[in-house]
Amino acid sequence: MPIITEKDLQPIYDVIVVGSGAGGGQSAYTLTMNGVKVLMLEAGRNYDPVTETPMFQSKADAPLRAMSTKEKPFGFHDATVDGGWEVPGEPYTQASTDPKQRFDWWRARMLGGRTNHWGRISLRNGPYDFKPYSRDGLGFDWPISYEDVAPYYDKVEMLVGVYGSNEGLENTPDSPNGTLLPAPKARAGELYVKKHIAKFGMPVIPIHRAVLSTRQDHVNFPARLHPNNPKAQKIIAKAMQERAACFWATDCGRGCAIKANYQSTTVHLPPALATGNLDILCNAHAREVTVGADGKANGVIYIDKVAGQERAVKARAVILAASSGETARILLNSKSHRFPNGLANGSGLVGKYIMDTVGAGLGGSVPAFENLPVHNEEGAGTHVYIPWWLYKDASKLGFARGYHIEFGTGRRMPGLGAGGASPGYGKSYKEEVRQKYGAGIGFAGRGEMIPNKDSFCELDPTVKDKWGIPVLRFNWKWSDHELKQAAHMEATFAMVIEAIGGKAKKPEADGSKAIEAGGRIIHEVGGALMGADAKKSVTNRWNQCWDVPNLVLNDGSAFCSNADKNPTLTIMALAWRASDHLVEEMRKGNL
């Protein structure tokens, strides 16, 4: 069973998985390894990183030196194709014209979705992050705890390959020994920052990223991942051996032809296909989930984008992992006599409480970094970060929750603007360019947003996409917690840049100006919160919709909170957990 065309579709599958990114990829992997027959629907085209990734191209090899364009917003060589802030023919709308209330929605219409280009930052939520309401009375507690998810974090880290270290810090969980791959060394500028900000109590520690710093343990990991499943062990052992270790060159955001980083297309889908249990249909845009007379999900109606026709396919269960926005859209568009307000929406909460990450940044230049003896500082993107360090000061900050700091230094591949702002020309100008190259530093805060009732998506009453499907309309509002947090980030970055003797651009004291617009950090979660009470949530603790138990939401839509930890690792851990549960329920005949 491979990547197929419409004519090869089976009459019925065990499970249809909508979406092929982190949630869909993990779901398909877990199900097919357990013998479940799966059809994956992907709205975009087939995409193969092994043959398509621009591994060593210089920016001079790209049009306009790889400049960011509307069609390729992260630059020409970014892995995303047919995606971005705007997708032709597939609009979304804003409820308000106020720029501070807009939500920008990044979509990637391609096999593997957003996993192809993401930052690979793979941080576990900590124990606090599952019970935020209990700690400060804001937002919602999850119906599950860190202990429920920890075994799945372990498994995902082993499966995808995550480098990092165990530091024993508050709400920053360690992984079991032997799970993480070795952390790459810190760069010179990173060590310099570490030394000079220790006095603020700010730790600089290895970040966790889904990149193979060494090859995976293909001898021991398979049995830990799939106990009592020799076939799965054999398949994953082989797949692990087909991945090379990172060779510390070329930007991970381009994708990775040697499979050294995680993207669904190189890590989840090949072993899932190798089971013989997976069909993948690309260019198939899911429109709605169909429901049988028994009230259970029994298939999906999709648009065959090549033929421009609507088609239907059947299954015994359906998993939506289309991105939390698209999943809400599919549910809201799945209207029937029995479900007039959309499917699984008895609570009225589908589309409600959507979240992104609080983001703000500040750059500067550091004279100490000038004329640094030349050496290769490329590495593998982000090596270190600053986890939230002010848990003890929560009551003094004026805002709830916290943020981590990512920062970039070093002599990286020159691009547009490489000449800097030096005046003059000729030999003296070039001398100054050399002196300043690599002396820049950039800080980015990534913080927790608390879900609020003013941030939600709904169907636009009039606007439809090019296939006539109603589109999403976004409503967005930051609370004071997020705005104050963004201002705090700016002040912190200015303090840090000063501490390393650098010159900062002016920090923005007004949080509403400092904060990135909603959606810009591309950590879109929420919209179908899980909970313990069917009236107050969309899914149960196993990501199953309360109203339709054989409909499971395995992207970020079931998130009850959005900790400062980037969501992808948690999406994968929950998708594995929910898929295990689905297999069990199917075996028991409960669905």
Place this chain on the structure above:
Amino acid sequence: MENIPADNSGQIDRRQALKWIGAAAAAAAIFPHASAQDKLPRPTGAAPGGQRIGTDPVLNKNYTPGDLWPLTLTPKQRKAAASLTDLILPPDNPGDKMPSQLGVQEFIDEWISSPYDETNKDRPIITAGLDWLDAEAQRRFQKDFADLAEPQKCAIADDICGKTAVKKAFKGQQNFFSRFRYLAASGYYTTPQGWKDIGYVGNVPTVNFDGPTPEALKHLGLA
């Protein structure tokens, strides 16, 4: 997707965008005081157009200026652009090529010819600026800019490069020079020779990531 500010050279930051807006406004009045104004030819190149990059281009092939959209500069303008590029970024080492031999002026031509708003704001600035260079060279030395001796080129460049205070009469040209230098440096330092020149030694596969050298640590007081 995380986007670390120091590594975002594919992006155009807000400051840069603002600069361009300023540059476009200035271009409209690029010759307010120049004595050679009346003799100058106006840019005649075709309006920007042609194929855009698209949402699904082939990523792992190498593109050459002119592949996607037609170029703008006249042979005379291209000659002036090549000459100014070489003046701004002269080779330091005997074996190095001139930036014009690396096609830097062709990148500039690609840039100003593109169908993107972000780049073709530079089009009137660059084309008018190159025309002014030749006109000014004719006025002062009775030759085109590319045919001048280096001290003569420097005499013109010194007036507009911004290293020392720029006379009011040359303010428009200062803006041209600054944009041209931005593009020339962007074009040059993104080539393999430019990498070597600036001290970038990455984009090569290695078995291990060794981290900073002892010399680098010493430089930062970390040894």
